[in-house]
Amino acid sequence: MKDDNYIPREIDQVAGDSGTAIVISFGQHFRPFPINVFIRRAINVKKAIERLFLRSPETKVIIKTENIREINENVEIFSDFHGNIQNLIIRDIFRDLNVGIIDAWDMTVAYRSEDVHPPDSVIESQIGMFLNYIC
Template identity: 75%
Template sequence: MGVEIMKNFTSIKVLPCNKSKNIETKCQLGMKTPFPSGYTMEKRWIAAFCKQIELNESKNINNCLKRKLIYLMGDSTLRQWIYYLQKVVKTLKYFDLHGAGAFETHMLLDAERHTLIQWKKHSHPIVTKSRYSVKVDNYIPREIDRIAGDSDTVIVITIGQHFRPFPINLFARRAINIQKAIERLFLRSPETKVILKTENTRDMSQNAEIFSDFHGYIQNLIIRDIFVDLNVGIIDAWDMTIAYDTNNIHPPDHVIRNQINMFLNYIC
């Protein structure tokens, strides 16, 4: 059929990848993330909307985490943070809470610097072949309601992967309940820091129909819309895992390192 070339065709302007180097505003809570929210260069994630500082050394991370109470709430993609931090920051020691299996509550402590980092799974639905105890099971909104909060308290939340096989209204209701719990937290402790990690893309080798990234993308849009007016930070794991082309529900360490670096930029 042929191709018709437009008359008075003008050149296409392509923005250079290092445009974000000119951004002087430090990453902070409440910032709106563009689409895409950043890009990768030499395994480093560079945000397109704020200025980042690399905090790779154990000493720098220790100084950042000093006196922090950090509560990680969500699925196993957030549990990876606990595993990574334990390997990188040698002063953080694992504290045995007498749980059972990978879905037990995980806790890291640095008694000298008064640092606590805890990961706890979100409650139903949890899709897994592994056994886990329901004795200490609790929904994220109830966990948030139990936290007093202060300027050294940080909450990180991620939900999505385990909700993909279920009707979308279940995910939307849970996200709204979390949003209301954060509003209550800000009323009693507005200085508390809350960060939302969006869900990752994942591999399609199993149950492609029910675990498809299509469901994850819709959930990603929903949760951004629900949290749009809250003073929270966004760690765009969705864009990160697309840019790194990981295709793995549990991305490799260099991706986790960049997620944590973004997190540290928000709280320090």
């Protein structure tokens, strides 16, 4: 790994304009962490997006929620219960910002996909939703 920059720092480095779209995914990698760490990271991302919108209100920002997953091990840490709580928190934190939401959670439920890396049909739907936001 050559670059381990945090999302807010990356957003702060974007000038932004009407031709810029940023997609942020809060996903599976946060499930093992305590919820207060997840909330703090999400709030820091929100603050960075607010700074971006002050610099460039026409920049498009899209938040991709996490998807459901199969549970083979560490049920306590990786269960969809924790994922759903994080999903609800993300929606609450970003509700007052002009950001798009790619609802990967509902998509994977609808497709009945419990694979941590969803099949191509789910990814195609997520990309389609992304394109709806930027076109």
